[in-house]
Amino acid sequence: MSAPFVPTPREVVMEILRLAAVSSEDIVVDPGAGDCRIVIEAARQFGATGIAIEKLPHLIKHCIEHVQKHKLQDKVLIVWGDLFNFNYSIATVVTLYLGPELNEKLRPKLERELRPGTRIVSHDFEVPGWRPIKIIKVRSWKKEHTLYLYIAGQSF
Numbered sequence: 001m002s003a004p005f006v007p008t009p010r011e012v013v014m015e016i017l018r019l020a021a022v023s024s025e026d027i028v029v030d031p032g033a034g035d036c037r038i039v040i041e042a043a044r045q046f047g048a049t050g051i052a053i054e055k056l057p058h059l060i061k062h063c064i065e066h067v068q069k070h071k072l073q074d075k076v077l078i079v080w081g082d083l084f085n086f087n088y089s090i091a092t093v094v095t096l097y098l099g100p101e102l103n104e105k106l107r108p109k110l111e112r113e114l115r116p117g118t119r120i121v122s123h124d125f126e127v128p129g130w131r132p133i134k135i136i137k138v139r140s141w142k143k144e145h146t147l148y149l150y151i152a153g154q155s156f
């Protein structure tokens with residue numbers, strides 16, 4: 001079970017961060033971060049702290065280069081490893097773009113670890129069994145995207 005690297009288009013990244021109402025107070029965690037674009041924009045545009053977890057070394061290399069280019073070494077932590085080995089209790093925002101199987105597999109861990117009030121935005125795939133607080137549609141040049149907002153303590 002895996003999710004291939006399909007990057008979220010830039011305009012959709014901004015909508016994800018707006019939907020989660022990200023601010024400089026937030027710790028935004030992206031499990032399966034790809035090239036780290038979501039946490040980098042969270043830090044650049046909103047002053048948040050970002051944590052990116054990614055298993056593929058070539059994507060980790062991209063992440064390091066992008067973080068250095070934007071001088072975000074003190075705002076973005078890059079974790080090279082399996083997203084199931086991370087403890088999510090530090091997060092105030094979690095972004096997901098993983099597909100139905102990984103969402104289902106990650107769900108019990110997030111339910112155990114996330115603190116009440118943590119916002120979760122899932123791109124294109126619902127988290128089975130959770131009640132969305134808001135669902136929005138966003139168009140990119142390619143297609144229509146669906147974003148699901150959940151809040152720990154209200155959605156599950």
Ligand SMILES: C[S@@+](CC[C@H](N)C(=O)[O-])C[C@H]1O[C@@H](n2cnc3c(N)ncnc32)[C@H](O)[C@@H]1O
Binds near residue numbers: 005007036
């Ligand atoms: C659809 S991409 C999303 C990338 C990024 N979050 C975005 O929205 O642009 C999913 C990413 O999850 C990573 N991934 C899949 N399974 C993983 C695992 N068990 N641990 C860490 N990363 C994983 C893949 O390598 C891929 O880069």
